[in-house]
Amino acid sequence: MVSTFDRLHGRKTRFFFFELGDGNRPIENFSSSALVQQEPDASSFPSGGIRNTFEARGYTAWDPTSPAFIMESTSGKTLCIPTIFVSYTGETLDYKAPLLKALNELDQAAVPVCQYFDKNVTKVHATLGIEQEYFLIDIAMFNARPDIETTGRTVFGHIPAKGQQLEDHYFGSIPARAYAFMVEFEIEAFKLGIPLKTRHNEVAPSQFECAPVFEEINLAVDHNQLLMDVMDKVARRHNFKVLLHEKPYAGINGSGKHNNWSLTTNTGKNLLSPGNSPKTNLQFLTFFVNIIRAVYEHGDLMRASIASASNDHRLGANEAPPAIMSIFLGSQLSEVLDEIEKTVAKDKLSPEEKTQIKLNIGRIPEILLDNTDRNRTSPFAFTGNKFEFRAVGSSANSSSAMLVLNTIVANQLKEFAKEVDAMIAKDVKKDEAIMKVLRKYIVESKAIRFEGNGYSDEWVKEAKKRGLSNFTTTPPALDAYISKKSKELFKRNNIFTERELEARHDILLETYTKKIQIESRIVGTLSLNHIIPTAIKYQSDLINNVAGLKSLGLLADSYKTQLDIIKEISEHVLVIKEKTDSMVNERRLANKVDDAREKAIAYCDKVKPHFDEIRYHVDKLELLIDDTYWPLPKYREMLTVR
Ligand code: ADP
Numbered sequence: 001m002v003s004t005f006d007r008l009h010g011r012k013t014r015f016f017f018f019e020l021g022d023g024n025r026p027i028e029n030f031s032s033s034a035l036v037q038q039e040p041d042a043s044s045f046p047s048g049g050i051r052n053t054f055e056a057r058g059y060t061a062w063d064p065t066s067p068a069f070i071m072e073s074t075s076g077k078t079l080c081i082p083t084i085f086v087s088y089t090g091e092t093l094d095y096k097a098p099l100l101k102a103l104n105e106l107d108q109a110a111v112p113v114c115q116y117f118d119k120n121v122t123k124v125h126a127t128l129g130i131e132q133e134y135f136l137i138d139i140a141m142f143n144a145r146p147d148i149e150t151t152g153r154t155v156f157g158h159i160p161a162k163g164q165q166l167e168d169h170y171f172g173s174i175p176a177r178a179y180a181f182m183v184e185f186e187i188e189a190f191k192l193g194i195p196l197k198t199r200h201n202e203v204a205p206s207q208f209e210c211a212p213v214f215e216e217i218n219l220a221v222d223h224n225q226l227l228m229d230v231m232d233k234v235a236r237r238h239n240f241k242v243l244l245h246e247k248p249y250a251g252i253n254g255s256g257k258h259n260n261w262s263l264t265t266n267t268g269k270n271l272l273s274p275g276n277s278p279k280t281n282l283q284f285l286t287f288f289v290n291i292i293r294a295v296y297e298h299g300d301l302m303r304a305s306i307a308s309a310s311n312d313h314r315l316g317a318n319e320a321p322p323a324i325m326s327i328f329l330g331s332q333l334s335e336v337l338d339e340i341e342k343t344v345a346k347d348k349l350s351p352e353e354k355t356q357i358k359l360n361i362g363r364i365p366e367i368l369l370d371n372t373d374r375n376r377t378s379p380f381a382f383t384g385n386k387f388e389f390r391a392v393g394s395s396a397n398s399s400s401a402m403l404v405l406n407t408i409v410a411n412q413l414k415e416f417a418k419e420v421d422a423m424i425a426k427d428v429k430k431d432e433a434i435m436k437v438l439r440k441y442i443v444e445s446k447a448i449r450f451e452g453n454g455y456s457d458e459w460v461k462e463a464k465k466r467g468l469s470n471f472t473t474t475p476p477a478l479d480a481y482i483s484k485k486s487k488e489l490f491k492r493n494n495i496f497t498e499r500e501l502e503a504r505h506d507i508l509l510e511t512y513t514k515k516i517q518i519e520s521r522i523v524g525t526l527s528l529n530h531i532i533p534t535a536i537k538y539q540s541d542l543i544n545n546v547a548g549l550k551s552l553g554l555l556a557d558s559y560k561t562q563l564d565i566i567k568e569i570s571e572h573v574l575v576i577k578e579k580t581d582s583m584v585n586e587r588r589l590a591n592k593v594d595d596a597r598e599k600a601i602a603y604c605d606k607v608k609p610h611f612d613e614i615r616y617h618v619d620k621l622e623l624l625i626d627d628t629y630w631p632l633p634k635y636r637e638m639l640t641v642r
């Protein structure tokens with residue numbers, strides 16, 4: 001038996017279960033300590049300057065809360081062990097360690113709050129159900145598109161005659177070939193313990209979605225990471241490629257990874273599901289309002305947590321959640337909060353007022369039963385018994401968003417308990433103290449609540465008036481990670497030190513720069529080596545044709561169209577060449593910038609705008625040039641799954 005052993009985060013520490021024994025005879029030997037901690041050479045792991053290559057050491061440590069599993073492939077089996085990854089000096093380098101820390105803080109913060117209502121609660125854990133959207137593309141098309149191959153998206157391509165305007169894909173039946181792929185990856189997923197539950201078509205042609213039953217967050221994140229890998233492997237067997245990019249095709253809906261999130265107690269209570277007594281409903285309201293305030297206080301950090309070069313294409317693209325953070329509650333819960341704001345206003349509540357408030361709160365479950373309103377335009381929506389963070393990108397590791405969400409909620413709950421306890425110490429009754437603090441939060445965090453259309457221009461204006469940020473691109477969105485407020489938040493809650501945050505910020509900027517740099521190179525290569533030569537070749541054909549017609553002595557009318565096209569091609573080719581040169585020049589300038597943030601901004605503001613300008617002319621050429629000459633598969637072909 002030859003087995004290999006891999007770690008989910010400390011990638012590719014691989015060895016055999018053999019050692020040399022007496023007389024150099026191989027013996028099978030495998031000690032458990034090897035599983036618990038390892039020291040991989042991880043010099044190429046991005047560390048944001050935390051480690052130099054000469055001190056490349058880092059440590060991986062087993063995360064026993066996420067089960068080990070065996071990955072099977074045709075060539076062997078690999079034992080995989082979910083691990084955290086820290087540097088030699090103890091700084092976290094991965095996403096798992098800070099997520100685990102955040103979940104621990106959340107537990108610590110939520111239990112005392114639960115105990116205001118139920119002394120039996122001794123543990124609170126967060127739950128997560130991740131909806132995963134993706135596109136399928138035939139492998140042959142994929143291989144013929146260097147842009148998708150290197151960047152995950154098409155940098156050129158004219159919108160097809162029939163895109164998604166009929167919206168007939170969503171409710172249509174799943175194409176047989178896609179179905180076969182789904183069934184197989186579902187089986188492979190089950191073997192690894194991933195509890196997939198649903199599959200369906202999405203809005204765009206050749207776009208699909210799957211979702212598992214929710215799990216404890218750490219597990220749900222590991223399972224989603226694994227799922228993406230499994231999907232990719234299985235797709236190859238079906239001659240498909242899975243596209244997890246947030247926006248593979250311009251003008252066609254993008255993909256997200258909706259993070260359905262809630263909190264559960266050891267007593268089995270979903271804290272975001274109203275109960276059937278005023279007491280449990282007050283508990284529901286407590287968590288509900290605290291979450292709203294947490295998002296209000298740290299909306300910018302939430303935005304930063306989902307920022308990436310690829311998600312920039314989707315956020316605010318009039319089909320995905322906007323880049324402005326807001327919360328959708330539904331009209332009925334909004335009314336409940338408004339009611340509390342009105343009734344709890346006075347310093348001292350009269351007995352009648354108290355009864356009225358209790359009555360109102362007691363009615364919540366009824367209200368929720370017919371609370372069917374949904375808002376697809378909100379980045380963070382309450383959906384009955386959970387919040388749905390919809391703005392997370394389809395290719396993202398959910399840890400990033402989840403460690404932020406759980407940290408801000410933990411921080412908020414601690415603050416809440418402090419305020420309530422201070423009032424109780426001054427002889428205010430517990431329920432009244434809770435109501436008063438909640439009311440204060442409701443008033444303070446009003447600006448983050450938005451029930452309207454998040455895609456509208458009015459919302460952009462309104463949000464500005466409310467003082468909400470609207471970061472449409474990644475580099476400025478990432479600033480929130482290193483603001484004074486965030487640094488204090490992460491430090492206070494033992495998630496990140498300042499040094500770790502700065503390092504992470506640097507890595508994210510660097511990744512952004514590299515992504516745009518790669519896209520820019522592919523735009524340049526395709527323009528100069530594929531598109532322009534093709535255009536010139538076809539143009540030469542036309543010129544020969546015109547020359548031929550002329551030599552026959554035919555009238556100018558007989559080659560007028562050809563001349564027009566010849567001219568048009570020249571015009572487009574000229575602009576493509578000029579813009580490509582200008583883009584390359586901007587890249588050169590950007591590369592001279594030392595500061596990581598300034599460099600990312602240069603790539604964002606100076607290099608990237610060329611992409612669409614060049615694309616416009618390439619897409620025009622696509623419409624002009626003989627189809628048999630065109631070097632790239634077209635949208636119509638790529639978007640059809642047969
Ligand atoms: P909808 O389609 O209304 O969004 P679903 O029931 O299909 O809701 O759920 C979508 C995802 O939300 C699934 O992955 C599901 O497991 C998850 N989910 C449901 N309840 C919870 C919960 N309490 N905590 C976390 N995720 C949940």
Ligand code: MG
Nearest residue numbers: 131258260388
């Ligand atoms: Mg959903």
